Amino acid sequence: xxxxxxxVPLLLPAGLGLIFLLLxxxxxxxxxxxxxxPARLAEPRVVEALRxxxxxxxxxxVLCLVLGVPLAWMxxxxxxxxxxxxxxxxxxxxxxxxVVGGIALLLALGRRGLAGQWLDATFGITLPFTTAxxxxxxxxxxxxxxxxxxxxxxxxxxxxxxxxxxxxxSTRWTTFTHxxxxxxxxxxxxxxxxxxxxxxxxxxxxxxxxxxxxxxxxTMPLAVYQTMESGDLEGAVVLxxxxxxxxxxxxxxxxxxxxxxx
Amino acid sequence: MKTLRTVAAGLAALIAFGLAGCGxxxxxxxxxxxxxxxxxxxxxxxxxxxxxxxxxxxxQFEAAHPGTTVTFNFAGSSALATQINEGAPADxxxxxxxxxxxxxxxxxxxxxxxxxxxxxQLVIAVAKGNPKGVAGLAGLTEPDVKVALCAExxxxxxxxxxxxxxxxxxxxxxxxxxDVKAALAKVKLGEVDAALVYxxxxxxxxxxxxxxxxPESAKAINDYPIVxxxxxxxxxxxQAFIAYVSSPEATKVLTEAGFQAP
Numbered sequence: 001x002x003x004x005x006x007x008v009p010l011l012l013p014a015g016l017g018l019i020f021l022l023l024x025x026x027x028x029x030x031x032x033x034x035x036x037x038p039a040r041l042a043e044p045r046v047v048e049a050l051r052x053x054x055x056x057x058x059x060x061x062v063l064c065l066v067l068g069v070p071l072a073w074m075x076x077x078x079x080x081x082x083x084x085x086x087x088x089x090x091x092x093x094x095x096x097x098x099v100v101g102g103i104a105l106l107l108a109l110g111r112r113g114l115a116g117q118w119l120d121a122t123f124g125i126t127l128p129f130t131t132a133x134x135x136x137x138x139x140x141x142x143x144x145x146x147x148x149x150x151x152x153x154x155x156x157x158x159x160x161x162x163x164x165x166x167x168x169x170s171t172r173w174t175t176f177t178h179x180x181x182x183x184x185x186x187x188x189x190x191x192x193x194x195x196x197x198x199x200x201x202x203x204x205x206x207x208x209x210x211x212x213x214x215x216x217x218x219t220m221p222l223a224v225y226q227t228m229e230s231g232d233l234e235g236a237v238v239l240x241x242x243x244x245x246x247x248x249x250x251x252x253x254x255x256x257x258x259x260x261x262x
Numbered sequence: 263m264k265t266l267r268t269v270a271a272g273l274a275a276l277i278a279f280g281l282a283g284c285g286x287x288x289x290x291x292x293x294x295x296x297x298x299x300x301x302x303x304x305x306x307x308x309x310x311x312x313x314x315x316x317x318x319x320x321x322q323f324e325a326a327h328p329g330t331t332v333t334f335n336f337a338g339s340s341a342l343a344t345q346i347n348e349g350a351p352a353d354x355x356x357x358x359x360x361x362x363x364x365x366x367x368x369x370x371x372x373x374x375x376x377x378x379x380x381x382x383q384l385v386i387a388v389a390k391g392n393p394k395g396v397a398g399l400a401g402l403t404e405p406d407v408k409v410a411l412c413a414e415x416x417x418x419x420x421x422x423x424x425x426x427x428x429x430x431x432x433x434x435x436x437x438x439x440x441d442v443k444a445a446l447a448k449v450k451l452g453e454v455d456a457a458l459v460y461x462x463x464x465x466x467x468x469x470x471x472x473x474x475x476x477p478e479s480a481k482a483i484n485d486y487p488i489v490x491x492x493x494x495x496x497x498x499x500x501q502a503f504i505a506y507v508s509s510p511e512a513t514k515v516l517t518e519a520g521f522q523a524p
Contacts, residue, residue: 106451106453110451110452110453111452111453112451112452112453128436128453129408129436129437129453129454211410211436211437211438211439211448212413212437212438212439212440213435213436213437213438214438216436217437225440226413226415226438226440228344229338229340229341229344229413229415229416229440230340230344230413230414230415231340231343231344231347231365231415233344233348
C-alpha cells in the first residue's frame, strides 16, 4: 500500500494541536493524588455534587429535547417571515459568555426580573438559588447546541419520505412522529449528547443565576472552582478527574452508536 | 473567499489589539533598585473588601511616586492566596484575614513580616428601607428571609460563621459566594433579602443597601494583614506601597471607608 507523504506544514501544526489538547489532561493526571483518591471520592460533598450534576444536566437535556426538536423542525421545514433572524438569535447564547447569560437570566427570571417578578407575585415561584434554576441556566446555554444539530440533521434528511407519507394521506403530525423522527433519530441523539455534555460542564451561568450551595445548586464545576479557590488543589484535581472520567465514559459509550460521521 | 479574507483580517486585527493590550502593562521593567527611587509597575493582590479604598490609595500612591503604576487584582482572599502559591505575578498581598495570609507565608512565598494595617467587622446588608425588618442575626432565621453568606474559606465567610455561632442561632443561607462583593451584589439585585458583609462594603454601597449593626460582630473582627511577596518583580515598589498604606493619607481613606485602626 502506498501512502502519500504527509506535507510537513500540515503535520507539524496537527501534532502541536494534539499535544496542546492533551497536555493539560496529562497535567491533571500527573497531579492526581492516587493514594487518597478512594477516600476523597467517598466524601459526601463529592457524591452530592456529582449526583446534582448528573441530575440537572439530564433534566436540562430533556427540557432541551422537548423545546429544541420542535424549534429545529420549524426552522428546517416551515418557511415563515424572519426565519433567518430567528436562526441567528438562537445562536446568540452559543457565542455569549455564559456569565453574561447568567446575568441576563437574573434580569429576566430573577426575583426582580422581567418575568421573574410576575412568577413570584402570581405563583410564589423564585428560580434563583434552586435546583430548577440550575436546570434553567444549563438549558439556556445548551439548547442552541441541540437545535443546530437537529436542524442540520433535518436539512440533510431526504424529504421525499415525508412527501410520500403526505401523498398517502398522513397528517403533518403523523408524518413528524412516524417518518421524520425515526429518520433523524441519530441526529437528535448526537445533539442530545452535545447538549448534555455542555450542560454538565456549565459554570458561569449557573453560579451567576443559581448561586452556590452544596446539595442544591453546587454542581461539579462549581465544586471544583470552590475547592480550588479555598486552596485545596488536591481536592480540586480529584473533582476534575471525576468530571473528566464521567464525560469521556459517556461520550465513548455513545460514540459508536450515534456519533459516527455519515 | 472574499468573506473568508475579511474574517481573517478581522481576526488578525483582534489578535493584534489583544496582544497590544497585554504588552502595555509590563513593558517598563525597571524594578526601582536605584537608591531611593521607586518606579515601574506594582501589582497588588488585595481582598475584595479593599476594592474602593485601595483603588483610591493606588491613585494617591502613583501621584506621590511619579513613574509608578499600581495594578490591583481584587478577589476573595482565599482565591488570591491560591493564585499566589500557584505562581501568579504579584508584588504585594493584602488579605482580609491572617488565616489566608498564613497560607502564603507557610508556603514560603512571602518576604519579611506581615503587618496588620486595619480591622473590619460585619454588618447585615439589607435592601434600602429594610423591608423585611431585619433587626439582628435572629432576623436571618425567619423562613421568608433569604440570606447570602460568603463561603467559609473566604474571610467574610469565616467571620460570618464565628458571629452566627456567637449568637447561637442557625442561619441557612441560599448561597455561599466566593467573595464579599458577590454576596453584596445579590442584595443589590434583590435576589436575597440579607447578606453578612463588612461594614465598609455596606458603606460603599450605601446608595443601594442599608446596614444593620449587630452586637455579635464584635466577636468576629477581622485583622487585615499586608505583606511583600518573595517572587515580587518590583521589591522596592512593594515595600514603598506597604509603607504608604500606613501613611496618614492612606489611613484617612481607610477610616473614611469604615475600617478601624489596628
